[in-house]
Amino acid sequence: MAIDWFTVGAQILNFLILVWLLKRFLYQPILEAIDAREKRIADALKSADTIQRTAQQAHDEFAQKNAEFDMEKQTLLQQAKAAADTERASLIAAAREQADALSVTLQQTLAREQHAIHIALQNLASDEVFAIARNVLTDLAGVSLEQCITETFIAKLDTIDGDNKRDFINAMSGDKQHIRVYSAFELEPTQKTALSVAINTLFSADVQLQFETAAGVVSGITLKNNGQQISWSIDEYLATLKNSVHKLLRAREDKSVAGQVAKTAIAP
Amino acid sequence: MRLSPDEIIFWQYGFVKLNATIVFTWALMLVLVISAFWITRKLSAGITPDSAVQESKPRSRWHNLLEIIVTSLEKQIQDVGLTHPRPYLGFLGTLFLFVAAASISTIIPGYEPPTGSLSTTVALALCVFIAVPLFGILNQGLGSYLVSYAQPSVIMLPFNIISEVSRTLALAVRLFGNMMSGAMIIAILLAITPFIFPVVMTLLGLLTGMVQAYIFFILAAVYIAAATRSREVPTQAAMPKKAVK
Incomplete structure (x- = not known):
């Protein structure tokens, strides 16, 4: 080891x-x-x-x-x-x-149209009424009516005022032979005489009248000379009435239009 | 009866002789070196053992075994107190591997462990005897190392020197005694009761051999650690990566 x-x-x-x-x-x-x-x-x-x-x-x-x-x-x-x-x-x-x-325009248009129709209807109605009245008076015209008309015309001549009378006399002074009397029917000689007397008395002159018939004169007599005229007829009354009616309608129309305009202005 | 493989001489010329101790040592060296070379010739740095996806080739099981052995040795050295184990791994690791391989090889019939020779154990103990002051001087410097023998007082100088020599002797004799006794017991038992009982004793001898290898390795590490401890103050900055982790 x-x-x-x-x-x-x-x-x-x-x-x-x-x-x-x-x-x-x-x-x-x-x-x-x-x-x-x-x-x-x-x-x-x-x-x-x-x-x-x-x-x-x-x-x-x-x-x-x-x-x-x-x-x-x-x-x-x-x-x-x-x-x-x-x-x-x-x-x-x-x-x-x-x-x-648009609504306002439409309303205005509608109102205008309505009003126009209304006015047209009113005019048509009044025209029709006066036409009917004229026709009725025309149909009813006769001798007795002509007599009455003549008398009424003579009475109107008596009531004529100074200015109208003087204008007519001045117009008549140049040509006294061409005073024409228009009537719807041929006047009776007595009526013609009465008229001549009345006119001569009125103008204090010897006036020669020429009597003529005119279809446009409705139950009335018209005296014309040198653009001046003196007339009385039922048609004149009717025309006066028509004017009055139209005036009245126009006044109501103006009132209604004013009311609609006020409504439109108030509406939102 | 042979007590040492030194007595088996294959060739001799003068005082130069080729005995069983040297021959089996060469054999062990060949086995160790060839195995290491064969395993480490194509190493993979793969992250996982079967990391075929990340790397070109997976790690082999032998590679893993070697890594386990090396890292375990490194860890043991670190646990002893050498916070930077890499410089000591070659010497201490080889001590362990050589003694362990010499012990494990006893299962081979006809094999004589070189560590069963007092010459081998003395040689290894002398290596430790030289390595301890060498590492100490390399670590602390010559003067500082020599001064450590007179610590804590000059009176301790002879005792420290005696301790140095005696522990080297103890290392040599301990390893030789254990290895020789193991081989002797097996030889005696083979003569008395062959077959089963010697197998058990061989297994016990393997265990004893591994324990002796570990003891030899740990004692050497402790001696080196003691010689280098005055400088090896573990600090957070100086600690190796493993120690830090």
Whole structure:
């Protein structure tokens, strides 16, 4: 069991060689592999961290942009809604104004048309009434009526006032032979004589009358000379009545139009 | 009865001789180096063992085994107190691997463990004996290391020197005794009760051999750590990555 110092030396040498060989072929490659792996893991972790940070940053940026976009969208929507409401209100107001204007125009047109029809009807009615009256008087005209008319005309001559009388005398002074007497029917000689007497008395002159019949004279007598005339006839009465009636209707028409205009002005 | 493989001499020329201790040591060296070379010739830095996706090739199981062994040794050295284990890994790791391989190989019939030779254990103990002050001087500087022998007082100088020598002797004798006794017991039992009982004792011998390898490795690490401790103050900045993690 003695120690063999050669073996001891050889074993020391062997051991040192083994240390070098294992360092060269075992520890160094293994440790390098471990270090490389650790470095790779660290790099991967760092890269992952960077990627995660970038992703988080991108996510945050996206979220912020999304929020801004939502806010902008809401603002634009509100603005658009407000603009639409305003536009709608203005359009409705304009349409209402237009409708009101159209309505007023229509009402006025209708009222005007109604009034025109009313007036036309009134005129037609009055014309018809007077035509009927004229026809009736024409139909009823006869000798006795002509007599009465003559008498009435003579009575009117008596009541003629100074100015008319003077105008007629002045007109008659130049041509006393051309005083014409118009009547609806041929007058009786007695009536002609009575008329001549009455006229001569009135103008205090000897006047030659020319008696003529005229279809336009309704139950009356007309005395004409140089544009001056003195007449009495039922037609004249009818014309006076017609004028009065038309005046009355016109007054009522003006009153009703004024009332409608006032109503339109008050209406919203 | 042979007590040491030194007595089996294959060739001798003068005092130069080729005995079983040297031959089996060479055999172990060949096996260790060839295995290491074969496994580490195409290493992969893959993150996972089967990381075929991330890397060009996956790590082999032998590669994983070697990584486990190396990282375990590194961790053990670090636990002893050497916060930077890399410089000591070659020496201490080789001690462990050599003694462990010598012990495990006893299951091979006809094999004589080189560690069963007092010459081998003395050689290894001498290596430790030289390595401890060498690492201490490299770490602390010559003066500082020599001063450490006179700590805590000059009176302790002879005791420290005696301690240095005696522990080297203890290392050598402990390993030799255990390995030699294991081999002796198996040989005796084979002569008395063959078959089953020697198998059990062989298994026990394997366990004992592994324990001795670990003890030898740890004691050497402790001695080196003691020699370098005055400088090896673990700080957060100086600690290696593993220690930090």
